[in-house]
Structures are given as C-alpha cells and as structure tokens.
Amino acid sequence: MKSSTLSDYRGQKIKVICEDCDILKTFEGDALFNDHGDADMPGLLGDLCKTLGCNRSKEGFYNRCSLVYYFTHEEWMAKSGMVSREAYEIALGKRLADLQEWDVLHGRCRCGRRGPLNKSSLARRYGPNARLKELESKLLCKECKKYDSVIDISSLPR
Structure with missing residues (x-):
C-alpha cells in the first residue's frame, strides 16, 4: 500500500494532536508542501514535532x-467508507x-448553515409519503440561496 504524501493534501487543512503535550494544531497543506516538499505523511510528523x-x-x-494526525469523527467515517445509521436509512428511501415522534430533522447546507426542520409542515407541504432523499433537493x-442541503436525523434527548 502506497504511503500518502503532502501532495495528496494540497488545499486542505492538516490537523495534529498530542495529548501528552496538550497540543491541537492545524496547518495549511499548501504551506507545508512549500516548506517540506512532497514529504511522506508518516515522516512529516517528526518535523512537525x-x-x-x-x-x-x-x-x-x-x-x-x-x-499523531487528528481526524474528526465525520472525517474518520468518510475515510473508512462508513456511513451513519441515519444516512443509511435516508439512502434506503425513508419517508x-x-x-418516530422522537426523531428530529435538521437541514445542513454545504455552506455550513444548519437549522431544524418541522416534520409536520414538511408532511403538509409534500405529503407523508415524501422520501427524505427527495426533500433534500x-x-x-x-444563507447561500442554493438547493444543496442534506437532511440529518437525530433523536430527542431523554
């Protein structure tokens, strides 16, 4: 398996964490590429240290x-090819x-804006048999005035 290099992370943010030293730092991939060239990612940790x-x-x-390199839970799931239960159910065609009454819907735009969705008003407008995947479009x-949202399902706290 080929080791990843800095050229794979150009234009992205690279996060590192050291729990012993209480360090959580973010670097720009382009700046690191300019400073260190196309270094391999495991070897770069010594220089960043x-x-x-x-x-x-x-x-x-x-x-x-x-x-070590730091990944959020969502980044880790995307890298490993996993999807959440809610995303799986939406992809299957959940209506x-x-x-359930304790399920809460949120709309999340690609621009970063997130807001709650009213299930009953969506059901009145599009019908109770409307699929969540179709409603996303x-x-x-x-904020950005685009039809580019994703629906998240979460549960009310107990």
Whole structure:
C-alpha cells in the first residue's frame, strides 16, 4: 500500500494532536508542501514535532513524542467508507411517515448553515409519503440561496 504524501493534501487543512503535550494544531497543506516538499505523511510528523517545540523525539522507545494526525469523527467515517445509521436509512428511501415522534430533522447546507426542520409542515407541504432523499433537493438555504442541503436525523434527548 502506497504511503500518502503532502501532495495528496494540497488545499486542505492538516490537523495534529498530542495529548501528552496538550497540543491541537492545524496547518495549511499548501504551506507545508512549500516548506517540506512532497514529504511522506508518516515522516512529516517528526518535523512537525520539532516545529511545535516538542523536546521529545519520534525515534526510540522511551519518552517518545506521541504527536499523531487528528481526524474528526465525520472525517474518520468518510475515510473508512462508513456511513451513519441515519444516512443509511435516508439512502434506503425513508419517508416522513416512517419517522418516530422522537426523531428530529435538521437541514445542513454545504455552506455550513444548519437549522431544524418541522416534520409536520414538511408532511403538509409534500405529503407523508415524501422520501427524505427527495426533500433534500427542495430545501433552499437561507444563507447561500442554493438547493444543496442534506437532511440529518437525530433523536430527542431523554
């Protein structure tokens, strides 16, 4: 398996975390590429460790630096090819009538805006048999004015 390099992360943010040193830092992929060239990602951690001022080494066995790349839960799921239960049910064609009373809908636009959706008014407007996947293309974002939203399902807290 080919190791990833910095050229794979150009234009993206690269996050690192060290729980021993209480470090959570974000780097720009383009800036790192300009500074370090097309370095391999595992080897780059040693250089980033020195950049952040860690006095531990990435080599050796004892008192070793524990700096690693940081991924949010959503990023980790996307990289591993997993989807959430809600996304799976929406992809299967879950309808408004299939939702339980404790299910809460939120619309999430690609621009980052997120807001609650009223299930009863969606059912009145589009009918109870409307599929959630079809409704995604009918949601207009109030901020960017695009029809590019995703519906998330969550449960009310107990």
